[in-house]
Amino acid sequence: MMLPKIIFCIAVSLATLAVILLALVSPVSHRKPSKNNSRPWLALSLYIQQPHISSSNAQPAAAADAGAFIFHQILTEGPENTSRVVGKAQGFIIPLEQFAQSAFNVIYLTFDTPDYSGSLSVQAKHIAHKDTEQLTVVGGTGSFAFARGLAVFAQTDRQQSDGDATYHVKLHLNFPNHSRTIPG
Template identity: 70%
Template sequence: MLPRIIFCIAVIIAILTVVLLALLSPIAHQKTSKNSRPWLALSLYIQQPNTAITNMQPVAASDADAFIFHRTLTQGPENTSRVIGKAQGFIIPVERFALSTFNVIYLTFNTSEYSGSLSVHVKHVTHKDREELTVVGGTGSFAFARGFAAFEPSDVNATYHVKLQLRFPNRSQSIPR
């Protein structure tokens, strides 16, 4: 009979402990709002090739053209800026850009701050000279990234300015900057 009473008391103490920890824990009272996670903003440039022969390769697709491209990502708009990675993709020309589900751009980073890649897909064309795309995932430093990418022509050397707004779900630590 005594072991049964001791067992019941131990169960009651265990239940009370769990309930008290749930009520008094500071973690339980923190807001876990989706909007409380910080955004990471990056600004970079896609450079045009320096050579007379472009590495933009047109690919015929019935009556429409598509372009497969390989470009350099730099920190600044000048072609002498620090190289931070590369941009590769497959796009449909501007007049059909918003209607295509095949517009895919991969941004690959290789720096001491960031190592990994981002996959960017078309969202919608906001106006003639700017495309807004959706970041749908990544690898390495950008694992599980979500967000937006705005592509617009730069005033320097026919480059494209890319502005990224990234969010990382369920990440307990921030990316090193």
Template identity: 70%
Template sequence: MLPKIIFCTGVLLATLIVILLAVFSPVVHRKPVKNSTSPVMAFSLYLQQPQLSSSNPHTVASPDAGALIFHRTLTVGPEKTSLVVGKAQGFMIPVEQFAQSAFNLIYFTFDTPEYSGSLSVQAKNFGHKDRDELVVVGGTGSFAFARGIAVFQQTELEEGSASHITYKIKLKLEYPE
């Protein structure tokens, strides 16, 4: 009899906690855009390429690799010394039969005073041109329920005597009412 009472008490307590969390959880506040059916947010950032060194040989995938897993930083400007606002992590299978795979994802995480959360971008047909338009399929935190597009555009920046290639990312996000 005692185990049955403990089980029922546990179920009741868990149900009560779920209800309280649903009622009192913080809601992300966004400023709605005038004359729009749903709020829209647009901004740009840069995906920085890693510094290649002989002490870190794991930053470049071989041409016959089965999958490409990467970690990059996101910055406000194109310079490598620009303010870091987050990171980009991805998993892509470059093999032709998997080019349309739902597993090809880029995951952006942000941790700034204005934005805290993440965005998931589906990376179908990525990397075949100088400009790629990808689909934002969801988000968390400040980007909860976001949908939209992420435009990747390859740029080259001259810094002193050296130049480096980076991607400018333009995000246009829509939120449900």
């Protein structure tokens, strides 16, 4: 009768010891967080410019009609209009006071590069028509799924030949699921 109790106590003790040893020597418990998982933020720097359109197919890239501002511009890596195109900036903004909180006031930044494919939605509700605007990123798709953060739009000193300004966009993005971050 005593032998089964001793065997049971030894088995429980060995099982407990095995669990403790596995916890102490397991490579998973001592693994340092990877570089990607330790940084839930992504910072990007881009430029919004007028698209290059031949004079025979000229259509306005931005139009203001009856108080609405509709635009379709390109995103480039650098400030020069010859920089590599990385996507598009499109939007529909009604700057009138009574539409300041309109859900239509959104700027969509669409990316199509080997590193990033998807889009970001930037709220444009509180535009004060300053040289620098800080807007809120409210979501994204593809590589930017569920992104949140800030988008700082600043007019550069560069004027294009047609008089349109170039805008520098700094994106500071956070991803709610920290295990799914994009290396920056």
